[in-house]
Amino acid sequence: MSTPTIRPPVAISLARSRRTVIRLHPDDNVVVACYDLTAGDRLDSESLTTIDPIPSGHKVATRAISAGSSVIRYGQFIGLARTDIAPGAHVHTHNLDYVEVDHAAQFGVDARPTQFVEKPATFLGIRRADGRVATRNFIGLVSSVNCSATVVRAIADYFRRDLNPAALADFPNVDGVVPLTHGNGCAVDPNGLGLQVLQRTLRGYAQHVNFAGVIVIGLGCETNQVEDLVEVDLSGLDRPVASFNTQDVGGTRQAVARGIELVKSMLPQANDVYREEVPASELIVGLQCGGSDGYSGITANPALGAAVDRLVRNGGTAILSETPEIYGAEHLLARRASSPEVGQKLLDRMAWWLDYAECMGAELNNNPSAGNKKGGLTTVLEKSLGGVAKGGTTALMEVYEYAQAVTTRGFVFMDTPGFDPVSATGQVAGGANLIAFTTGRGSAYGCQPTPSLKLSTNNELWLRQSEDIDINCGEIVNGYATVDELGEQIFQRMLTCASGESSKSELFGYGQNEFVPWQLSAVM
Structure with missing residues (x-):
């Protein structure tokens, strides 16, 4: 993966323009x-x-x-x-x-057939044996429970290039070893929704195309047993898969040593890859916004939507999520539903959220956050109307539950919370091999094993925090660029990032701590 030099931001005049x-x-x-x-x-x-x-x-x-x-x-x-x-x-x-709204649903009235391009764009991807295309090439370490997190991180630390450069020196095609640790996995109902969602998430990561090898590590006595993750769901993968429990191998020191040796055994095969030209239809892009402001729905979100329209016309897939943050705008998505069934799925998920919030003594207008309000957003309705702009204008082809495998191409929706790490974790578990993330306040985020591009909504953020931002969309405010021009720029950056060019968040090493599965179970 290439490491471009971080350049200072282009000077942008913040003087008052004719557009006030x-x-x-x-x-x-x-x-x-x-x-x-x-x-x-x-x-x-x-x-x-x-x-x-x-x-x-x-x-x-x-x-x-x-x-x-x-x-x-x-x-x-x-x-x-x-x-x-x-x-x-x-x-x-x-x-x-804020007041609650109840928009009448009109399914599909704005849905139009996609006009596909004659000659699709391409990028340099890694074609796996099962035909799927990776944008990165990692080895993954999956903890079944919080109790195995220390072992998992110790194994990954051994292979960190900044701590132990020699460990991966002979394997330049391996992007790294990713520890996927979390705070769940035990003291939950073994038959409940929470464990089902956790297991679906972990399986989605273990099966992710950006992993060349996977090791699942447990403690041994947890509710979320390693065998339930490996033997049933991962045995058919076209890559090496291993697993063990710390209690079975003699404790912490022996578990760390076992994990290091297993990673070493996988490295030669993981390194034996090359990039080849593949169509943009192999891209599955998760759409995120965090630290939104009053400009989000004017600049970066609609510009990302313009890029999504290009991606879909090239045969690719984009996943809009954050269900509580489309509240008040779901009727606009329902109008784009490809069928009444798809539209009803969307409304059913919104109804679930209203019930969920009520039983928790909350309401969906817990949004916007303090930072959102400081940036100019007042109600969740306003935030949602700007947020759905990330999804462009093409037909809504399918609605998925959290961490379900995304198999339909085009513009789709996945039901997730609005909290960015939890939401993006679900998208990656569903197969996203690229993330595009808009921000007005300066959210810090990365998403291993999937690269994440950051888009700023305003010039001030770009000038203040350009080392964290890949593309500035603030020029739209001053009239120095159009939404469509930025949409083309974002789409081209998607292709170069998918081809191996590092995103800003990757250069800083973001992406391990941001793995946050959605915890739904009561903790017993």
Whole structure:
């Protein structure tokens, strides 16, 4: 895997451009500030003057909104005015309330057949014996339970190039050894949903195309038995698979030694790979957004959506997720459903989440987070409407439960929590061999064994944190680039990253601590 030099960011003028605010839909009664505004600033495009200071990315009322009336952004409802709001006023948490919505479902009315390109794009991938294509080439260490995590990490540390350069010196085609540790695996109902989801997640990782070999390591007495993971589901893999329990080999020291020897035995075969030109249809891209701000639904998310449309037209697959963060926008996805059955699956998952939140004494408007609000987002409805833009415009072909294997090509949805590490873990378990992650606040994230590309929503983040960001979409705010232009740039970067060019998060070693399976069981 190549390691490009990190270059300083391109200088971007943050001076006020002629565009002071952005209107997203003719019906909107708010616009979004392109930079910090002061009270008394004239907004010529809206023929009004601000009466409050408006932070960058926040909303400005464009006409009088009476208490109890709808606030509209993207041409959609995002909440009710708590008080009378005057034209030019700041619209945010102090005067905008969330209320639950119940949109009438119209399945498939916006679904259109995909117009595939005549000559698909290609990238350099690793073709496995079973025909699947990898974007990276790791050996995976899977812990069955938290009690084997220390052993797993000790084995992986032995092969870290920064700690022991000699360990992989003779195996340049092996990207590394990945420890997949977690806090679950015991003290749960052996027949319950939580263990089923954990096992589905671990099996999905153990079967992931980016692993050239897999070792599953347990303690021995846990509920989540190693045999349940290996003998039933992994015996047919076209790569070496091994397993053992710490209790069976004599304890911690012997378990670490056993694991090191097993990895060494797998390295020659794992190294015997090469990259070849393959079609972009072999890409399965998980879509994520974290640390979103008021620009997310204007810049990086729709630009990623434009890249997704290109990917789908080239025969590839994109996975939208984070179910609690599409709440209030699920009706837009249902309109794109390829069939009523697919649309109903989506609504069924949303209904499950409403029940789940209620039984936990919570509500789906626990979003946005503190950082989201500081960046200009006020309600989960507003956040969701911007979030679904990552999914582009093509038909919704299928809906999957958490960590289920994704087998349908095109644009699909996977039911996951909104918490980014848990959500992306489900996508990778489902087969994602690339992640594209938008951020407005500067989320730190990586996802071994799958590379993750980071996209900034605003120029300030790019200038402040460019070493963590692969592509800046903030130029859309100033009018220096279009959504479509950034969509093409993102799509091309997907291809180069899938071909082996390191993402920024890979250069910093992100991706091991971010393996976080969804824990649903009651812990006994």
